Amino acid sequence: MQPSPTVAVVAGVDSAPSTESVAALRARICPSRPVYHAFEWRARRIVYDLLTGTLLEPDAPAYALLRALEEGCADAEVVERVRAAGDANVAAVVDECTRLADAGLFQLEPLDTDAQREQTVAAHMQHHPNKMMLLVQTSCNLKCTYCYEVKAGFHSTGKSMSYETGVEAIEHMVRRAGSRKEVEITFFGGEP
Structure with a gap:
């Protein structure tokens, strides 16, 4: 995190x-x-x-x-x-x-x-973030039984973020960043 x-x-x-x-x-x-x-x-x-x-x-x-x-x-x-x-x-x-x-x-x-x-x-709307993490995939290639996410049923959903949603999220982040010269975006999910 x-x-x-x-x-x-x-x-x-x-x-x-x-x-x-x-x-x-x-x-x-x-x-x-x-x-x-x-x-x-x-x-x-x-x-x-x-x-x-x-x-x-x-x-x-x-x-x-x-x-x-x-x-x-x-x-x-x-x-x-x-x-x-x-x-x-x-x-x-x-x-x-x-x-x-x-x-x-x-x-x-x-x-x-x-x-x-x-x-x-x-x-919160007055805040100008500089970091964002996008969960682009809810499934995992390994599906380890000991993973904390297994009990939540998270891996079984197998959902993916659409390209359009990803672009919209990034554009929103850039707009909300205000005058920040740098932002950090992490793409997460579907590991390894």
Whole structure:
């Protein structure tokens, strides 16, 4: 599984690096327990959103913020960890993580109302992705009985994505990528 787009923040001097903004973010994304897990794997910083299953690969300051919140550090220590992680504007790091929460990440429970769902969709539509994985084939040449997909009946469907759907998905990705100069598209399925 590939991580979702990298979280990056603006470097520079804090305009108002207050512990209040950290406390507000904590109240939102860690109300009673963390709703994500921040960890390092193979020299990469990864944040796993428990509800959506999304993997993020944040930069060092954003990772420091999320990791410190997950560990229950005091707000002042969170600010210090973000500052120690790199030349980042703490307020910008908090704002970026708040935008991720606005987009539907770091939620304790699924959104219940239609209005909340519409708000989540609208927030996601503001996102400019740089990676996409297309599952072009649901069958596998080996059909190993120990495969986790066998129990789901996934391999028995034998469906293929049409050429037209693939082209439409790629064009949609390019349109949604906004001003990004590079996008990554992985074609998956039918292995090996």
